[in-house]
Amino acid sequence: MTSPTISDADVARYRRDGAVCLRGVFPMEWIDRLRAAVDADMATPGPMVRINTPEGNPGLFFVDFQLWQRHEACRAFAFESPAPALAARLMGSNEVVYYHDHLLVKEPRTAERTPWHHDQPYYPVDGEQIVSLWLPLDPVSRDTCVEYVRGSHRWGRWFQPKFFRKGGVDMVVEDPRFEPLPDLDSERDRHEFLSWEMEPGDVIAFHALTLHGAAGNRSSERRRRAYATRWCGDDTRYAARVGQISPPIGGHGLNPGDRLECATFPKVWPR
Numbered sequence: 727m728t729s730p731t732i733s734d735a736d737v738a739r740y741r742r743d744g745a746v747c748l749r750g751v752f753p754m755e756w757i758d759r760l761r762a763a764v765d766a767d768m769a770t771p772g773p774m775v776r777i778n779t780p781e782g783n784p785g786l787f788f789v790d791f792q793l794w795q796r797h798e799a800c801r802a803f804a805f806e807s808p809a810p811a812l813a814a815r816l817m818g819s820n821e822v823v824y825y826h827d828h829l830l831v832k833e834p835r836t837a838e839r840t841p842w843h844h845d846q847p848y849y850p851v852d853g854e855q856i857v858s859l860w861l862p863l864d865p866v867s868r869d870t871c872v873e874y875v876r877g878s879h880r881w882g883r884w885f886q887p888k889f890f891r892k893g894g895v896d897m898v899v900e901d902p903r904f905e906p907l908p909d910l911d912s913e914r915d916r917h918e919f920l921s922w923e924m925e926p927g928d929v930i931a932f933h934a935l936t937l938h939g940a941a942g943n944r945s946s947e948r949r950r951r952a953y954a955t956r957w958c959g960d961d962t963r964y965a966a967r968v969g970q971i972s973p974p975i976g977g978h979g980l981n982p983g984d985r986l987e988c989a990t991f992p993k994v995w996p997r
């Protein structure tokens with residue numbers, strides 16, 4: 727399959743709100759293949775794995791990256807699934823480069839949240855055309871879904887990335903382009919928040935500047951495995967960043983101002 731059916735209204739909503747939930751885009755065969763790859767990855771994680779649950783706490787918040795370089799199903803998802811065509815359509819881009827993948831698993835009874843943030847300040851990438859596809863591999867209730875601040879990709883503001891160090895001390899990236907993130911929970915009445923109940927096959931597409939965060943997984947039996955993938959369009963360029971980036975992908979040989987396409991960030995659309 728090459729062309730997922732999404733409407734002009736879906737595309738308009740993505741561009742206006744910065745996040746849109748698209749229903750039934752991925753056939754179950756993709757979900758089943760990715761589930762098997764995710765479980766294999768958790769058994770033998772990659773070099774960038776992070777465990778965000780302190781030892782002794784219930785549950786597990788497991789994060790890993792670049793599964794596509796180690797698991798055939800994830801590689802096929804980047805090159806052969808409906809995803810690259812979907813990314814091209816949403817971004818209005820002729821070409822799509824695959825930036826990276828990001829696995830986020832919250833096992834039952836995981837208390838740790840995903841803190842509020844937006845993604846692009848973590849990326850050494852400039853440009854408007856960066857879309858993420860957040861694909862849950864389990865049914866997701868609204869209270870475990872990621873929440874998005876509607877329209878925040880259009881605020882024209884870039885917020886400081888934060889990195890979590892052992893011992894609970896945060897390290898903030900000091901780049902004059904970035905400002906401290908306000909406490910969004912204390913301003914809930916000033917924003918509109920988007921989140922959805924989802925079934926496997928549904929996907930959220932969101933812009934790299936849309937603010938988002940997520941609760942832990944309070945369910946006592948339901949896993950919450952999410953496979954997030956990042957896609958870049960025609961206007962994106964490799965960029966210099968002060969301090970740490972995430973994920974820390976190196977070895978590509980790119981310099982600031984370069985187009986992204988290379989072996990590490992392959993062109994996936996047109997096929």
Ligand SMILES: O=C(O)CCC(=O)C(=O)O
Pocket residue numbers: 828830840845858860872938939940952954
């Ligand atoms: O799955 C989550 O909890 C957060 C996802 C997220 O932050 C992302 O995909 O950028």
